[in-house]
Amino acid sequence: MSIDVVQNQTEINAVLGEFKRDRDSLIPVLQSIQGRLGYLPPEVISAVAEHLGLSESTVYSVASFYTQFKFKPSGKNIIKVCRGTACHVGGGERILAELERQLGIKPGETTPDLQFTLDTVACIGACALSPVVTVNENIHGRAVVSKILEAVAQKKGVAVCQCP
Numbered sequence: 001m002s003i004d005v006v007q008n009q010t011e012i013n014a015v016l017g018e019f020k021r022d023r024d025s026l027i028p029v030l031q032s033i034q035g036r037l038g039y040l041p042p043e044v045i046s047a048v049a050e051h052l053g054l055s056e057s058t059v060y061s062v063a064s065f066y067t068q069f070k071f072k073p074s075g076k077n078i079i080k081v082c083r084g085t086a087c088h089v090g091g092g093e094r095i096l097a098e099l100e101r102q103l104g105i106k107p108g109e110t111t112p113d114l115q116f117t118l119d120t121v122a123c124i125g126a127c128a129l130s131p132v133v134t135v136n137e138n139i140h141g142r143a144v145v146s147k148i149l150e151a152v153a154q155k156k157g158v159a160v161c162q163c164p
């Protein structure tokens with residue numbers, strides 16, 4: 001058993017110990033485990049199913065139904081490009097294409113070094129700043145997006161496209 005699996009199991013057991021063996025706890029349990037690990041590794045399904053007296057297929061069905069649950073680890077930096085109308089008009093698609101090129105991944109994917117996860121988001125209500133990109137919890141508008149592209153390119157060792 002690898003160190004990661006042992007560490008994950010320790011975290012999973014700690015979370016399960018905080019919840020009663022109650023089927024209604026399924027979503028809070030999954031949220032809590034994801035809060036600790038950043039995603040739901042495969043061993044979560046059987047451990048949660050056993051603890052709550054549910055079938056593994058039930059746990060997996062619920063976890064896979066909600067987009068909040070991730071089955072792969074996310075990158076240290078989660079970059080989301082807004083695909084709302086104002087941001088689309090403002091050049092969001094070109095920014096997304098440039099980030100895809102720099103990072104070598106598509107939306108929903110994470111770089112192999114786990115440094116970046118790229119994703120898209122619907123309008124986040126900051127249309128006046130369009131095009132908008134979020135990095136982790138921070139919202140960045142037009143003025144900062146070029147700096148984000150430069151920073152990512154520098155980190156990945158690729159040239160910055162001047163197109164967006």
Ligand code: FES
Pocket residue numbers: 082083084085086087088122123124125126127128130132
């Ligand atoms: S369309 Fe992007 S923030 Fe509204």
